[in-house]
Amino acid sequence: MPYTAVTALSHAGLVREHNEDSLVIGPWTLCGTVTENPQTFLFPLGTPLVVAVADGLGGQPAGEVASALVVGRLARAGTSLDxxxxxxxxxxxxNRAVYEAASDDPEQATMGTTVAGVVVLPDSLLVFNVGDSRVYDAGAEPLRRLSVDDSPPPEPGRRTTSLVTQTLGGSRVFSAVTPHVEERPLAAEDRFLVCSDGLTDPVPDEVLGGLLQAHDDGRACFELWKAAIEAGGPDNITLALVRIGA
Structure with missing residues (x-):
């Protein structure tokens, strides 16, 4: 029977005091915690399956609250995302829910989060994001980004930027969002990487692609995390590898 395998890991990194990333895999959520080893989940292919990473905005209050709220709502909506x-x-x-929750507590007034993920359907894949968390085609050589960064071009001589032009929540005054959503065909043995910028900021795409090509899912998750840690682990690191099995 065709299936979807999802292998995931979430870690605070080496600099942040706590983990503000959250993860949703079907009905399961992982919020603000640390996984010591990659975990794998198996689902039959058919019912819509959502896999997404939400990265709470650093430097602003309650990022972990915003990211947990978003993955919780996506988990509950999951099978209706067709x-x-x-x-x-x-x-x-x-987005509206984050603003509403923030308005109820002055200490959470500007909380916000990015989100990026996929919905696996029987014959196609929906790729979505708001912010700078990413989705990649992990089977492509070279690695190919499928999401669209909501950020300005980096300054000359720099590979990344910390600026984000669109998030869920994140300001005192409500701001609507225009989510990036794309549908693409799906085939057996397709493989996708969903991750926060705690992985992609310190580790170049060519390194990510090499590790993905060299290892199976569990080992690849570990090696990707290790690469981010060896690059200084400056931010929370959350990633999920999604593979379509025959």
Whole structure:
């Protein structure tokens, strides 16, 4: 029977005091915690399956609250996410929910989060994001980004930027979002990487691609995390490898 395998890991990194990333895999969520080893989940291919990473905004209050709220809502909406319009609606609903939660507590007034992920359907894949967390085609050589960074071009001589132009929540005054959502065909042995910028900021795409090509899912997750740690682990690191099995 065709299936989807999801192998995931989340870690605070070496600099942040706590983990503000959250992860959703189908009905399961992982919020603000640390996994010592990659964990693998198996699902039959058929019912819509959402896999997403939400990265709470650093430097602003309650990022872990915002990211947990978003993955919780995506988990509850999961099986209804059967098309691009339903994903856009869910992300816009998440955005309003973050603002509403922030308005109830002055200490959370500007909390916000990015989000990026996929919805696995029987014959296609919905790729979505708001912010600078990413989705890659992990089977492509070279590695190919499928998400769209909501950030300005980096300054000359720099590979990344910490600026984000669109997030869920993140300001005192409500701001609508325009989620990036794309549908693409799906085939057996397709493989996708969903991750926060705690992985992609310190580790160049060519290194990520090499590690993905060299290892199976469990080992690849560990080696990707290790590469980010060896590069200084400056931020929370959350990643999920999604593979379509025959």
């Amino acid at each position: 098309g691009a319009d339903s994903v856009r609606h869910a992300l816009n609903t998440c």
